[in-house]
Amino acid sequence: MITLFDIPSTLGVPWSSNVWKTRFTLNYKRIPYKTEWVVYPDIEAVLKKHNIGPTGTKGDGTPYYSLPAILHVDDATGEIKAALADSFHIAAYLDKAYPDTPRILPEDEEGLQEQKAFADGLLWDMMPLLTIMFKAVMPVMNEGSREYFSKARAMNLYGVYGVHRLENIPYGEEERRVLWKDLEVCFGKLEEKVARTDGEGVWFKGDRITFADFVIGGLLIWMRTILGENSEEWGRVSAWNGGRWGRFLEGLKEYYDTAV
Structure with missing residues (x-):
């Protein structure tokens, strides 16, 4: 097992x-x-x-x-x-x-490196998402994790600026507006990246699922779970790029089993 x-x-x-x-x-x-x-x-x-x-x-x-x-x-x-x-x-x-x-x-080295580079780089290509989601995760974080998460993620994002807790990161209406605008741009770049490899299907390599699709799917289900499936924020994301991201996650639905 x-x-x-x-x-x-x-x-x-x-x-x-x-x-x-x-x-x-x-x-x-x-x-x-x-x-x-x-x-x-x-x-x-x-x-x-x-x-x-x-x-x-x-x-x-x-x-x-x-x-x-x-x-x-x-x-x-x-x-x-x-x-x-x-x-x-x-x-x-x-x-x-x-x-x-x-x-x-993939079994070939070039394909393997392509998948690894994509997996390693996706979140860092979407830096606005990290602030949005780290702040959104805090209220639902298990009590045993909350203090650790707040300090560790603040250090990841803003430690160089002397911000040591997520709660201390500015996140008013103007900050949120800018981050969400920047995030839409990031998803547009992701759309372009996926489209360059997309043949006849929706997936990263066209009509066959690869690990890269689970990288994208993991990001999307993270957002939907934390923001709320019926939230305005998730509705916004799922509709971007012609509704691609909502359809993308729906395409992975049969693999949602959680074995908890």
Whole structure:
């Protein structure tokens, strides 16, 4: 059985865009799994407990531990078959470990690097989204995670300016207006990027789903979950670019199973 480590919230449903990349991958491949919920301050200790390594380095040079992560244990023998983090590396492992399931990463190096570059760069290409969503996530953040999240994400975004908590980031009507206007531009650029690879279908590579589509899907379901499916904000996003993003997420609907 595979255990997927995820971050809880008061909503009682998965919300993390990064973890959704792996949920989509598991659901698309129809691989059974269960979820273990881990609050932000406990992520490092839990991953170390299972010998799951860091995914990067913090600004102070210490290891950075993050989710998603999976633990794959053989049900019959109890043997640990895999223990790893990072949605891209998990996808590569699942393609190899389950060769009879639909493959989501290309086998050629050029295609593989294209997918990785897209996955690594999407959120950073949408910087306005981070402020919008980090502020929106705070009210629904599990109590055990809220303090950690506020400090860590403020440091990610504005630490260089001396802002150490998300609550201290200016977010009045004018700031929101500018951020949403800038975000629409970002989605327009995403539309152009996807369109350049889009053949006959809606997906990143045309008529076949690849990991890049789960990267986009993770971002969109994150927004819809936190902003609210019936909110004015999500309605705005889903209608941008001729309604592409609402249709895009609807196209992934059969892979929403959450295995909580």
